[in-house]
Amino acid sequence: MQLRQIFLLCAGLLAMPVAADAADLTLKPGSAAAFILKPARAASADTTAPVTTAGPTVSGTSDIATSLSATINEAGVGYYLVQPAAAAAPNVATVLASGTSFSMAANTANTQNIVGLTGSTSYLLYFVARDTRNNVQTAVASVAFTTLADTTPPITTAGPSIPAKSDTAATLSATLNETGIGYYLVKLATDPAPSVASVKAGTPIAMSANASASTNITGLTGSTNYIVYFIAKDASNNWQASASQVALATDADTTPPNTTAGPSVSATTATTTVLSATINEAGTGYYLVQLDAAAAPSVATLLASPNNFAMVANTAANPGVTGLTAGTAYKIYFVAKDASNNVQAAVQMAAFSTTANPCFSATNSAHASAGRASYSFVSFAWRYLANGSSNDMGTLGTTTTKLRQTGANYFIIDASCP
Known part of the structure; x- marks a missing residue:
């Protein structure tokens, strides 16, 4: 608080002005005083955006992660956005809306671990800050970096597990620390353990980094013990060295088939x-x-x-x-x-x-040619016989006869045929 000017009037005499704090003033009995108080001058509003005094920089870059460091001259909030180097540069509004925020202390290097990156990839990290009065930096700062080649197999951070099962089906769940593909193979518990190559040839499951992936296993038999074998590789084809496994005992089957x-x-x-x-x-x-x-x-x-x-x-x-x-x-x-x-x-x-027995209406010679009749020379004449039944069709090849088929290569004469 500023000092107040105080004018003392004692015994009707005007004293010289005295500058004092109100708390420092002592009056004697019988004295009189008059005060003129002047209000303290209000502090000016903060309209200045924070200044980035160091950074942004990255360090400790691996195939899937890096560490951001940045310093500003007052307390506030930092925002960062990581994009592939070929992507269009964002403006301040985009970094604020789509970036990741973190608290920043004044004049202190503030760090953030960034994960979920892809090996052998060039990125640009964009940074902007605002202070506690919502004053935002007008320009986006950036730093380029390239991740290392990925030579590390994924880690199974959870599972494999069987969170649900019935008599004929089960749910397999597993989590990797990076994006990749899991493979599973179901074997009877009494079967020999499969080779790693066999598990790699199993059923695939698409898996996102640090997110539980689940798949349904069907076609199982009730009251049966199985072992589910699991192995995974990442996007750079780095395979886990060995398969993990989880036991599965299906429930008793009491449900009729559908x-x-x-x-x-x-x-x-x-x-x-x-x-x-x-x-x-x-x-x-x-x-x-x-x-x-x-x-x-x-x-x-x-x-x-x-x-x-x-x-x-x-x-x-x-x-x-x-x-x-x-x-x-x-x-x-x-x-x-x-x-x-x-x-x-x-x-x-x-x-x-069933369909009706087919009928055929044709000359005897045509029936013979089609394999529905045969003919032989009997008593000085050619005689036509229906196949199978041997019904007599006469001696003339030009005679029209109606035959009905009643079986494989079995024909009878049927005048009712159309």
């Missing part, structure tokens, strides 16, 4: 068709073909059917169905069970009809 596609039929002829069905796990399929009007069978009836076939998880099974009758409406019933004998609760069905 039919994910079908049942359906295709390629239907007069006497055959092809069944198609897909389930979500390995198991066995059962089918039964009945006339369209027949009552639907139960699950137990299908399980007792001799018509069963192996099914691979998530792969269409296509057993052929034979012995059908031409021009007939049918229903094919299907049910499945998995390797743990969990059976589907409901029978599934697909309706279809």
